[in-house]
Amino acid sequence: MKKVGVAILGLGVVGGGTYKILSEHRELYKKAHDLDVEVVAVLELRKERALALGIPESKIASGIAEICSNPDVDIVVEVMGGVEPAKTFVLNALNAGKSVVTSNKELYCKFSHELEKAAKRNNCGLFYEASCVGGVPVIRALLDNLQGNKITSLMGIINGTTNYILTKMSNSGADYEAVLKEAQRLGYAEANPKNDVEGYDTVYKLSILASLSFHTKIPYTKIYREGITEISLQDIEYGKRLGYVLKLLAIGKNSDNGIEVRVHPTFIPADHPLASVNDSYNAVYITGDSVENVMLYGRGAGALPTGSAIVGDIIYCATHTNYRYSTFENTEFASPSTKFIENFESAYYLRLNAEDKAGVLSNVAAVFSKYNISIAQVIQGNDDNSDGFVPMILITHDTQENSIRKAVAEINSSGAGSEVVAVIRVAS
Amino acid sequence: MKKVGVAILGLGVVGGGTYKILSEHRELYKKAHDLDVEVVAVLELRKERALALGIPESKIASGIAEICSNPDVDIVVEVMGGVEPAKTFVLNALNAGKSVVTSNKELYCKFSHELEKAAKRNNCGLFYEASCVGGVPVIRALLDNLQGNKITSLMGIINGTTNYILTKMSNSGADYEAVLKEAQRLGYAEANPKNDVEGYDTVYKLSILASLSFHTKIPYTKIYREGITEISLQDIEYGKRLGYVLKLLAIGKNSDNGIEVRVHPTFIPADHPLASVNDSYNAVYITGDSVENVMLYGRGAGALPTGSAIVGDIIYCATHTNYRYSTFENTEFASPSTKFIENFESAYYLRLNAEDKAGVLSNVAAVFSKYNISIAQVIQGNDDNSDGFVPMILITHDTQENSIRKAVAEINSSGAGSEVVAVIRVAS
Secondary structure (H helix, E strand, C coil): CEEEEEEEECCCHHHHHHHHHHHHCHHHHHHHHCEEEEEEEEECCCHHHHHHCCCCHHHECCCHHHHHCCCCCCEEEECCCCCCCHHHHHHHHHHCCCEEEECCHHHHHHHHHHHHHHHHHCCCCEECHHHCCCCCCHHHHHHHHCCCCCEEEEEEECCHHHHHHHHHHHHHCCCHHHHHHHHHHHCCCCCCCHHHHCCHHHHHHHHHHHHHHHCCCCCHHHCEECCCCCCCHHHHHHHHHCCEEEEEEEEEEEECCEEEEEEEEEEEECCCHHHHCCCCEEEEEEEECCCEEEEEEEECCCHHHHHHHHHHHHHHHHHCCCCCCCCCCCCCCCCCCCCECCCCEEEEEEEEEEECCCCHHHHHHHHHHHCCCCEEEEEECCCCCCCCEEEEEEEECCEEHHHHHHHHHHHHHHCCCEEEEEEEEECC | CEEEEEEEECCCHHHHHHHHHHHHCHHHHHHHHCEEEEEEEEECCCHHHHHHCCCCHHHECCCHHHHHCCCCCCEEEECCCCCCCHHHHHHHHHHCCCEEEECCHHHHHHHHHHHHHHHHHCCCCEECHHHCCCCCCHHHHHHHHCCCCCEEEEEEECCHHHHHHHHHHHHHCCCHHHHHHHHHHHCCCCCCCHHHHCCHHHHHHHHHHHHHHHCCCCCHHHCEECCCCCCCHHHHHHHHHCCEEEEEEEEEEEECCEEEEEEEEEEEECCCHHHHCCCCEEEEEEEECCCEEEEEEEECCCHHHHHHHHHHHHHHHHHCCCCCCCCCCCCCCCCCCCCECCCCEEEEEEEEEEECCCCHHHHHHHHHHHCCCCEEEEEECCCCCCCCEEEEEEEECCEEHHHHHHHHHHHHHHCCCEEEEEEEEECC
C-alpha cells in the first residue's frame, strides 16, 4: 500500500474540513484506493486551532522550512488564502519536490504561470480543483472531459455569498443591507464582504475557468466587473413580474469575433436551469460545440464540500504519476493573438423614473431609436411616489453595451422628464 | 507533437458523431493539447456509411485483425453496442496493445472484470465515460473528483428515451402509446423500444455508476427493475396535483445496513433539482458525506454529446501515461461481503378504485394499519366513471416495500370494495 504524507498549511474553515475528512476516511481510502493517506504535518500560527482538531503537538510545524525538509511530506495542501505568504510557501514546497493542492483562487488566478513553471521544473503536481466552485467538479471537467469541444459559452453562479443574498432578497422582500447583515450573522458573508459582493472572488474564478475553457490565458484584469451592492429590491420584483430571476453571473463567450468575459448582476429567464440555483448553491452552465449544454451544480463553498475537492485532488495526485501543466505562457498578460470584445451584445433591463406627462415616452423612444436600440417590452411600475414621476421598465432586444451607455447618458442629461435609474443586463 | 491514431469500430450515430468531431477539430487539438489526433481506420460493414462521412476507402478495414495489426492505431473506439462481436473485438484490440475507448454500457456492465484484466495485462487504457449519460462527465467525477467521499446516495435520470416520453405525457396529456409512437417517429425511441422503456439500459448504467460510487461491484442482476410501460396518464396528473413529477429514476443507496439499487418510475417533489430535468436531458444527483449534493446535468445521448465523451477519453488516454484499473475482482457476482437490501424503505403513491359506499375506506385503513403503514395524505380522484367506483389516491409515509406488497395483495384479494390499481414509489 502506497503511503501518502500530507501537510496542511492553514487550519481555517477549509483546512479544518480537509483534516476532518482525511482523518475520518483513512480506512476507506486504504480499502477503496489502496492508499494510506495521513496528515503528517500542519502549519498554523494559532496553535489552538490544531489542538481543537485533535492534532498532536508533534505534528505542528514551526515553519514552512520544516515542512519542506520533512521527507514524510509528499503533498502540501495550501488553504491559507490570499497571495502572501501563500505564494512563497507554495513555491518553497514545489522547489522542495512536494506536489501542491490549493484552494486559493486569487493566488492561482494571479500567478498560475509562475506556479506551473515551478511545478514543471520540479516534476511535481499542482492541483486547484478546490479553487473554483467548491466540491463541484468543474476544473477537471474542463481539463479531462470537455477538452474535445470548442467551448462557446460559460455561465456561472460561482459565488455563494452573493447568491445567498440575492436569493434571500427575492424570497423575503428584504433589502440588500438587511440581508447582508443577516448573511454576516449566519457566516455566509464576511465582516468585510467586499471581495464577494463587489465580484472580485467571481472574477478570479472566471479567469481560471475561462482560461481552461478557451485554451488561452484570460487575465483577471481583462474581466469586466460589477458587484451587487447597488441592486435594489424594486428591480428584483419587476424582474420577477417579467419572468426573470436576478443572479450575479460570470459570463465567458468565445466566438470568431473574439472573447468576452464579464461579471455582473444579470436577469435570466425563470425557466433557465441556472435560475433555480438558490441560496449558497453554485452552478456552472457550459456550452460546447459537441456536448451542447452541461450544467454542474452543488455547494460552492464550505468546509466539507471544498474539502471534498481538496481530498479528490490529493487522491488524484497520489494515483497519477505523470503530471500535466498549463501551456499558457504567462499569467499577467493575454496572448497577443487573443482578441477581447469589450463592446459586447446583450439584452438590457432599464428602469426609468419618468415624469407622468405627455411626450416623455416619445422623447425616450427617440433616443433609443437614434442608437438603434429596439425595445422588446415596456411595463409601467406601480410604486408611484405621488411626486409626479412613475417608474417605467423597458426590456431591449440584443444591442451593444456602448449603445446603451450612450443612450442612458443622453437621456439622463437631456432634462426631458425622465432618468434611467437602473441598468441590468439580461441573458437568454 | 504526439501523433494519436484512432480506429473507430462502428459508424452508427455515435461513431459518425465521433468521426465528425475528430475531423473538424484536428487543428484545435494540435493547438490546445499538442496532439495530432487522426482517424486512421474504421470498421463498418455498411461501407456506404463510411463513404457518406467522407472517409476514404483506404481507411475502411477489412476486419478487426487488420486494425489490431496496424501500427498506426493507438486507440480503438468501440461504438458498436451489444455484447458480440463488440466484446471479442475489444479483447482483440487490448491484446494487440491498443487502448480502448467504449460507449458500450451493456458490454462494460456485464464484462468489466474480463475487460479490465485484459487492459491491465497489456498495459493499455480502458475508458468508458461515454457509456453513461452521454456528454455529462459523471464517470470521471466519480473516479477523480468525488473519490474522497463516502457516497451515500445516487439518483439519476439516465435514459433519454423514457425521460422524453414521461415529459411529453406530462406536458401534452397524451397517453403512453401515443407518445411512444411520436418518439419513435422523431428518433428518440427505437423501433423495438424494450431496452429503454423496460429499464434495461438504465439498469446497465446504474450498475456501472453504483459500482464506482460504492467501491464494490454491483452486478446488474442485483438491481430491481421496473419500466414505464404500465404508467397511466391519470397517475401523472394526480401526482402533479400533489406536487410531484414522475421520472424513471435510477437509485443507489449505501448505508450501514447495506446497499439498495433499483430502477423504477418514481414521483419526486416538483422543487427537487431533478424534477426540472426534462425531455431527453439527463442528470445524476449524487450525495456524499463531504460534498453534500452535486448534480451533473446535460444531454445523455446523441451523436455529438456522446461523441464529446468519447473524444474526451481519447485525449485523456493520449495525455495520461499511467492507466488505472478497476479493483473489482469479478463482474458477475457481488463481493460476499456486500449486503443488499431488497426490502427497502420508501414512501408510496397508491391509486385505488374504491366502491363509493360507507365502510370501504375504513377497510383499507385497517389493512394499512395491520402492516404498520401510515398514510400522509389522501385525495379523492375526479374521474368518476359513474360505475359506482371512485379513484382514491393515497400517499404513505416511509414504509417497507414488503409491507406495501402484502397490504396491496390483501386489499386486492379481500373483495371488500376496493382495488389498488397503481403503486408508484415516492422519493424525497
